[in-house]
Amino acid sequence: MNAVPRVLAIESSCDETAAAVVDGNRVRSSVVRTQIDVHARFGGVVPELASRHHLGAIATVVDEALAQAQCSLDALDAIAVTEGPGLVGALLVGVQYARGLALACDRPLLGVHHMEGHLFSACLGDDEREPTPLAPHVALLVSGGHTELVAVERLGRYTLLGATRDDAAGEAYDKAAKLLGLGYPGGPVIDRLAREGDPGAVALPRGMADRDNFEFSFSGLKTAVLVHIEQHGLPPSRAALADLCASFQAAVVDVLVRKARRAVRRSGLGRLHIVGGVAANAGLRAAAAAAAQQDGFVLVVPPLRYCGDNAAMIGAAAAARIEAGCAPSVELHTTSGLDDARQQLP
């Protein structure tokens, strides 16, 4: 056993096939094979196609991760794999590959909750960034499948403060982008166009922003974009398109940051981590940075390479669980909250 657990991790919960080798929170390699081009023409992820492409890519991706880390299978302490939540067919490919590999290598196999992995994405270090331990914080988990505020006390001690009641923030971006013909995924292109536009140009709703809780709602925002298009037609120029994107982004970011600030203030934790694919959004990062400066809390946002789905975060979470004495196990599940991850701790 290495002093710090060395883990080969595999992630295949949605449309990225990823593998990584980590020493605890330090990333030795991280390989991500995206399927964006596969799904773009359908305007969203097609589960069957995702599964097919995971199967086609997984062996190569794992080989590349081991090669880049200059690590043999025999040098590993454990293998980790995302066990959920996610698309069941996609998860199965990663889980079965990991099961076969672990059997052949006689290494323990740990299933990792995808969202717990995202919590660790803020702690990852590599050649450009020092790893950090998991400090108590409020996490804003914001992706295509989740929008949650979680109080993180330590590994496995997670308290859900609030979550979206309907669409996740990333899902809202994708749906708005589809309505506007901006392709898939919607987040990056709306973020880019938003920089050119006027965020006050179109009045769009801030779902649940004034409620004194930590819950979110984005389905009304998507509907408001649809109604705007039905009433005014598609934006007639790039400037008008940019204005609508800027207004949409402002509505999303405003409510995310407003509730995250409130959560940090009430929790007394003094620290906010924004993780998940939407953490790559420049508008959200800028607004959160301004809020942190104004309120005096510590803000941690992973570098862009660790915001989207990746296996390094899965490996880091697994390493932490190994150090905490967790027994190896994998239980495939397609939907679950972080409560499930909490219950697995010894």
Next chain:
Amino acid sequence: MASPWMLALDASTTCSVVVVGRVDDGADATLHADVEDEGANQASARLHLRIAAALAAVGIGARELGAIACGVGPGTFTGTRVALATAKGLAAGCGLPLRPCSTLAAVAASVAAPVDDTTEVLALLDARRGEVYAASYTATRRGPQLQLTPRCAAIATVREAAATATIAIGPGVTPWADALAGLQLQPLAGPSPTGLWRAALASAEPMPAAAVQAVYLRDSYAELGVNTPRRPAFRNPHL
């Protein structure tokens, strides 16, 4: 000297099969086999445990295997991926290439003996949507020899293409029995251990696991346009 032990697995039908034997014993090898007929899509939770048990039963570890073979479909999409993903992981961990074999070949090789080398066997899996996955083979002692290439087609088209077949076998026999008049019918839930073993022995040369692909024979519903989105994707001209 290479190990004589080979593991073969298939989960492309509702009946998943794990087989371990010695290749130097050929087609008549004594096999340790584990067959479960509970739905291949449900096989994932146990498949690796069944493999471990099969290896333990013959007294070897995974890394003492000399070959790994896997049914690559056609069949249930998820079941095929469950077996193939497991086999790819095993192969990587053992440092072995992978022998892909057709699930249809394994079904054809499951034909009840005796048949002579010229008997053409039509292997059938129900593909739903009014079609079958089909291929025909002569069931020789050397294993199944391909006659009609695997396809997904209407049963009438398959019968016309495999006009010289005299036996129909597999999970597709029962649902399509009315269209198989004149053939000897051998309904099976999936490949037998012996059929899988023979197909594995006769399979293509081992290849790197990364190069082994599942055989679906049918596009996803999205590609087929079966599930039409309410709002089709379009590209904004101002991008």
